[in-house]
Amino acid sequence: FWGAAAVSLQRSAHPLLCYVAHVTVGLAQNFLPEWTLLGDTSVLAGVYGPAEVKVSKEIFNKATLEVILRPKIGLPGVAEKSRERLIRNTCEAVVLGTLHPRTSITVVLQVISDAGSLLACCLNAACMALVDAGVPMRSLFCGVTCALDSDGTLMLDPTAKQEKEARAVLTFALDSVERKLLMSTTKGLYSDAELQQCLAAAQAASQHVFRFYRESLQRRYSKS
């Protein structure tokens, strides 16, 4: 299988709507260069697999999932490794690896532009790329970012400026079947009640993302 997805977020003017995204799903050669000039968060994802895996990395009963995240500028560092681990474990929880034992499935993510909510965008791109590649999965997942500012106001899908000024930034990965929490990573201080509030808001917002996945895939498959 192979698949590619480019997920870019455009901030919508209405703060309650989480985002309106453009996804071009398909072969890398078919991508139009215009979308990269939007200046919003864009991540390009490619999936390769099931492919040959090195003997040292092979798992006898499952597929080995690898995630490579390349930042826009500079060499990948410890922060990228940490994010790769988060994305990889999220994908491992949904991909049915037992159907392809002793193989490797590689997800390569390239950050095109970063205007806030980067990890959520990476998660969405990875999910769409896995779907496009036809890798068997038990559910879809989406990434949602929440920011809490100093007076406790919740903002979904913050911009880079809002993230910097926020007291806490929480990123969640939710699954599509029961909206359970698959992955979470947070920055800053917040209380238990605020966590539950953000989680509830993220679960509500994930509906928009899943509906968007469905629409864009329908568009893609209705064309071809």
Next chain:
Amino acid sequence: IGFQRKPNIWKVIFETEFIITVEPLEYYRRFLKENCRPDGRELGEFRTTTVNIGSISTADGSALVKLGNTTVICGIKAEFAAPPTDAPDKGYVVPNVDLPPLCSSRFRSGPPGEEAQVASQFIADVIENSQIIQKEDLCISPGKLAWVLYCDLICLDYDGNILDACTFALLAALKNVQLPEVTISEETALAEVNLKKKSFLNIRTHPVATSFAVFDDTLLIVDPTGEEEHLATGTLTVVMDEEGKLCCLHKPGGSGLTGAKLQDCMSRAVTRHKEVKKLMDEVVKSMKPK
């Protein structure tokens, strides 16, 4: 020739110790059904935690933490550096987690593997989020000189739950750090260090990490050992400070959790914080002032 019926193969396996190597998960599930674990602990029970402060005399601060078999030692060295240009009144805290081949056969020698990098990033995030030290306290002369604290966490024995042990070791070592007084003399514009006058760091919060492992998408157990981490379908680490505020909710993928399960984890983290705080206070009291 009479054909003897073979006995039920599972009965045979259960009868022998073979199950431990062939079906470790099945072996484990039998314990979990009785709400306990092979080492005799309850599902919500931590292993015996011991802490030893100030064991490394050449370091400015050190601590050794043992969580069952998992052993982590933290050594802190303070050195001078120029403050960052975008924040001239701040110092640096640089953590580094090292998982050498000494601690477990799964690690190879060479550049830090993924596990070590993720742990280093986690500790850096905990320091940043919990504001355990105000970086402004580390500044000696704005724009010219500041302290940089190199925190090296080395695992000596890896038996699961490395993040909890590292956070605790870091906290204990930071409490032990004594920085000498530094003055910048006007004539030579050089720093003069007065080793006789030392002061402890101002530790503002006490973040305590509590790790959980998720089994079979439903069961949550606290403080997983190395074996349990390997068999688990997901892990979760909660870092809480004394006011019940969360510094970090680290859940790197794995099975999904509902909001209610998260709530249970939070309450366990609160009780763990109390246990650790009590232990820390006892240790600090026993520390002799230099």
